[in-house]
Amino acid sequence: MKTYPKLFVTALFTMILAFGCSEDKEEMPDPNFINATITVNNVATSAYVFTAIEGAGASASLNMENTALTLKIGSRYAINNEAGRPHPFLIMGIGNTTLLAQNDVVGTFESNPAVNFVATDSTMIFTLTSEMATQIAPYMCGRHAAMTGNINAVD
Ligand SMILES: [Cu+2]
CATH class of the missing domain: 1.20.5 (Single alpha-helices involved in coiled-coils or other helix-helix interfaces)
Structure with missing residues (x-):
């Protein structure tokens, strides 16, 4: 007992x-927690359109061609690219560098541990660090230069 x-x-x-x-x-x-999921699609070879944004920290006018994407610094994002392989999503840097790329281009922030970049044929996932934010420039299609719009990184 x-x-x-x-x-x-x-x-x-x-x-x-x-x-x-x-x-x-x-x-x-949790370093893998995704704050916002952004769905993007293409209009032929002339534009990207954001078709849905879920979660917090990201905003854009939906279904508007090549519209600006606003991203809160410090949040983690998943970009679901429904345009797929023919339209690889790139996040450009100042001076026409590439920070993150869904295609074979190796962006300068892809191996940054804090950015924790993951890319597949349909998705790219990353954390927008303040270091990356200082260098961020428009998003762009890896194959069609007309498919581009601004990215605003905000606190
Ligand atoms: Cu394209």
């Missing part, structure tokens, strides 16, 4: 520890 209270006390301490740990986890930001 003495083991029962001992087990009970052990279980109680385990619960307290588990609760304490889960509280700590909530305070640690």
Whole structure:
């Protein structure tokens, strides 16, 4: 009969520890948490249009050709490119550099750990760090220079 209270006390301490740990986890930001998902499509070879934005931190006029995209600095974004492989999404930098690219071009921020860039044929995921924000320029299609619009990085 003495083991029962001992087990009970052990279980109680385990619960307290588990609760304490889960509280700590909530305070640690998940580096893979996506704040906003932006869906983009193409109008032939002349424009991108943003068709949906979900979550927080990103905004743009939907279904307007080559419209500006506003992104909050410090947030993580997924760009779902429904235009796919024929229209690889690029985030350009000042001086016509490429910061992030969905195609074979290797952007200057693709290996930056804080940016944590992930790209597939249909999606690119990245965190807009303040370092990257200082160099950000328009978005552009990797194959059609007419498909381009401004990116505004905001605090
Ligand atoms: Cu294109």
